[in-house]
Amino acid sequence: MFLHIQFDSETPIYQQVKNQIIRGIALGELSLGESLPSVRQLASDIGINLHTVNKVYNQLKLEGWVVIHRKSGVMVNPDLKANKSPDYLAGLDTLLKNITAEAYLNGVSREEFIDFIQKNYDSYKIREEK
Template sequence: MLLYIQFDSEVPIYQQIKNQIIRAIASGELKLGEDLPSVRQLAADIGINFHTVNKVYNQLKQEGWVVIHRKSGVMINPDLKAEKTKEYIEYLDEIIKNISAEAYLRGVSKEEFMNIVEKNYDSYNVIKGD
């Protein structure tokens, strides 16, 4: 998996890494049970502090996307069963409120917005086969 980090972006580096790993899982680029690089290796590959990668891996672990074994390292959770919860729907609604408000203010039509959402959502049907 190749990560594309935009060092001049307003999005923090740790968030860019986390987002790209989650997208790679959803697209099937990263398979359940697949090993990820060690904290130090990924940090060296990208050219960032290892604490940043450690933060990403710990957040992914807390959210259930990865498992961390002291001896064997970090892997995509082989038993991944991300569930839709009431809390997640509320979180999703809040994110979409912000994104749709900015899109509206920038003149993106409802049709354009919905097409973008649909195109992106449909690109992730690899795992579930929806």
């Protein structure tokens, strides 16, 4: 697993790592049931504090993306299923409201915004075709 961390980004490091792992799963770069590096190994590989990686793994576990076994470590949840719950959809709506407002205030047209969404969404559909 190869992560690109931008240390000068306004996005916290733990959020960058978390986002990239979720994207890796969606793109099929990480397979269901695939083991992830240990906390120490991943922290060493990307040059961050091991507590940051531990925080990421625990958040991913709480959200159902990974499972953590004491002996075998962290792996992509082999039973990962769509979780389109009302709570998830409400959170998604809030997130999109914020992103849409920022795009609007930065002069992004409706057509450009929808094009961005379609392009990004379609990049994950490639996984379904494999």
